[in-house]
Amino acid sequence: MTVAGRVEGKIALVTGGAMGLGKADCERLAAEGATVYVTDIDLAGAEAVAKAIGGVAMKHDVRSSEQWQAVADRIAADHGRLDILVNNAGNVIFESIENCSLDNFRLHMAIHVEGTFLGCQVCLPLLKKSKSAAIINMASTASLMGYGTIVAYTAAKGAIRSMTKSIAMHCQDEGYPIRVNVLMPGGIETPMVRDISGRAGQQLMEIPDGILPKESLGAPRDVANAVLFLASDEARFLTGVEIPVDNGLFARPSR
Template sequence: MTGRVAGKIALVTGGGSGLGAADCAALAREGATVIVTDVALDSAQRVADRIGNGALALALDVADEANWLSVIAEIDRRFGKLDILVNNAGIVQMADCEDVTLDQFRRVNAIMNEGVFLGCKHSLPLLKRADNASIINMSSTGALLGFPIFFAYSAAKGAVRSMTKSIAVMCQEKGYRIRCNSVHPGAIETPMVQEAEGRVGQEQPVVAGVLPPGAKGAPEDVANMVLYLASDESRFVNGAELVIDNAVTIRPF
């Protein structure tokens, strides 16, 4: 199947690397015009140049409301609508509740909690102009399990999970043609995971087929789910939390 999101305009935050870059590539491959945003514009531009199909790179600090407003205004000026919003940008802070500082906690939540709020809030006017729009919020298995060392990260991802459901119901109640779902990856081979594990740049090859317990997924595994949720194939999937973790969260030990 090709052209699954042909003609759609997609905005991806944190699109300069990792999961975001994989999401951008998958959406562009299936026909979407992708706005690649990242706090590092050079990274976003490299991804936009690589994926083609009219991709546009814009600088975006998702914790900055004024920056969001300027990006949305630029998308409005160029395209007049938005079909797909992928709130992907994130950071990780390794510290438990006793050790994390208030500044660290606030910074993590500013990016992944407030950033998703701002993205949804300010994108809605453009999303409402689309025929069948989709918001995809990147949460985590950290929102579903107890991970003491990722306290701030898990708190932010839990907020993303909850906000997603509220937005999905709100859009239905107000008659907006917008779905909203959250994606909950487990351990995925990304630069952020490598940094947390102290092995930056040591990428593992993508393994084909069913993975054994404990194996990490590839960014493309998450991007394939994002592509499905972005397409009209998932029209009956709304307010859901889709877990991509190779059965980690359901194991009895």
């Protein structure tokens, strides 16, 4: 007997899918039956992921409305609808309010905020054609806490949190079959986290199974599992929700 996956037959789009959290999201959704469009500014990386999971790769700068439209047009031509949108693409530059350049601040806003805005806006017509669609936007626990060295990043992720709720309520008010939620990962062992923590070029750490101690980094699959849940019809009663995926980081009182 064949057991259907949790997102069997659904059409998914994951931005920033070439590595890290995006790659894990693509792999998890595909393993559970979705057809996944893997988009990234790094086309070679996206193609490698797509080949491994039987998906479709496209070069995609999320700052470009034209490139967003090209992605949407391709999905429309192939399937006529979109069921899952994961706005995952992002960047981080460590700068405080005193040394953050306006150009770098605007870069964070363009990639995170404008990229997420464009994704939701451009893909909405395709999502409306789904019987049960889900948008999952990626923020960060940094949007909930005070980190003095990433002022632009925290500002961008905070904007995504607020925007997600507005989009969720609009879709619900209009009667669209679309749920919109936001995830807020904490420290996850990805190439980006490895590099900014002074371990550039080293092998990624193996994150063990089971309950993790409070100081531990999480694995990309921990976020991907949350993406899968929100993308599935199991989460039909969740919209406008923000979920920390952080092993209790935000809940823990500061020392």
